[in-house]
Amino acid sequence: MELFYTLTSPYSRKILLVLDHLKLTDQVTLTFLHPFEDQSGRLTEANPLGKIPTLVLGRGYTVYDSPVIADALFQMAETPELSFEEHLKQQKMQALADGIMDAAVLAQQEKCRDAAQQSPMWLERWEAAILRSLQEFEHNMIHDAGDWHIGSMSMACALDYIRFRHPDLNWMTDHPLTYKWYQTVQKMDIMIKTDPRQT
Secondary structure: OEEEEOOOOHHHHHHHHHHHHOOOHHHOEEEEOOHHHOOOOHHHHHOOOOOOOEEEOHHHOEEOOHHHHHHHHHHHOOOOOOOHHHHHHHHHHHHHHHHHHHHHHHHHHHHOOOHHHOOHHHHHHHHHHHHHHHHHHHHHHHHHOOOOOHHHHHHHHHHHHHHHHOOOOOOOOOOHHHHHHHHHHOOOHHHHHOOHHHO
């Protein structure tokens, strides 16, 4: 298997965490590739969306995007089947975290535009979505994040991406339980190893 990834993508980082958790890292060739610098065309050949992460399985079969890749990896690892309720809890947390990533990535892309072209309305809208989502996690989900699963992995990546790309967004004061949880998971070896600040 081959994984196209980049550390600055929180979605890619999530898959690196999944591989580590399932002890599948040694079975995957990790190909660092920025999607805008795909000179060989291998990424777009594997994924017509040209997005990272993309997982290439045997015989050229490809899987994208990150929730589908994660699900495929858990299936390959033959992990114990979850109850319906537990499965939904983990998937809902993943969806919330991915939504936070979506808003944070879009806000980062907006900030990279010339100041005169930036839209304050969209920046405010994405920031509000992030803060509402963190409020949901703080009040209704954090008690389900004690174990290391697809939902908590996704949330760890989402929170650190905010700290990485949007350090001026002060979410810690109003979400103390989330911040305490974040500080704990950031000390994990795999989080340190995949820190995007290394790039």
